[in-house]
Amino acid sequence: MMAAMPVSQTKLGRPREFDLDYALEQAMRVFWAKGYEGASMADLTEAMGITRSSMYAAFGNKDELFRRAVERYTEGPASYGIRALSEPTAREVAESILRGAATASTSREAPHGCLGVQAALAAGDNGLTAQKVLVDWRQDGAARLESRFLRARAEGDLPETEDPRALATYITTVAYGIAVQAATGKSEAELQRVADMAMNAVSWSHG
The missing domain is CATH 1.10.10.60 (Homeodomain-like)
Incomplete structure (x- = not known):
């Protein structure tokens, strides 16, 4: 239309x-x-x-x-990130983000990798506005995730020993790393195993 x-x-x-x-x-x-x-x-x-x-x-x-x-x-290929925040537990939130990154970054229907990572490869003054857009985009995503983990800890779903900000930074860093590896040709299966390893590195209250 x-x-x-x-x-x-x-x-x-x-x-x-x-x-x-x-x-x-x-x-x-x-x-x-x-x-x-x-x-x-x-x-x-x-x-x-x-x-x-x-x-x-x-x-x-x-x-x-x-x-x-x-x-x-954000509203399309990367919408898994927003949907993940509605998962019932902190573990499921993190797992949904990491597995979503592996799937979206390796789709046969779109370029491999993440637009938020690929497009960040800007240099010179002509790319400053784009860089700011992406910095804001990544910071917003990390802040939303930190807020969700703060809620999880307050509800007793996340151990007191886990720092919500550090955990949000860790999960987003791994997710972006997954996207980078996808752009270099890693398969979804390989990247799903990376997600498994990342999930096993964190102490979760449930599951």
Whole structure:
């Protein structure tokens, strides 16, 4: 279905002749595969099936397109992270994140690895905005996980000896490491074994 034309743009003439949702999906995949700096405007517009002027009209600039792509990634391929927070125990939360990372990072339907890791390979002033978007993205994810572990400890589900912040940092570090290994060609089975090892390294109250 065609995206609705904002009121401010209807005065300029006919509505957009492309599917905004599809275009954003394709942009996300380009950033995922090539990183922020590696994704040229030619790469992006060709994948999105639009002209450069249409891209600017719809998204403003490359930085804004990237920010929207990260949002889409969070709500789509990386949504396992948000869903994991609803698991009933701290152990299940952590396991869901690690196993989700192994599965999502090795999907045959998308680039291997994690957009939040791949796209972080930005250098120079042109990548500063993208770097900040990703730093904020990772910090937000770690903060949500820390909050969930704090709740688990308060409920007696996590031992008092476990530091929620350190545990959240550990789980996210392993999850990102899994994504890096996926990008180098490790299989899902190999990475699921890494998840097993990481889970066995932590003292859990249940299971």
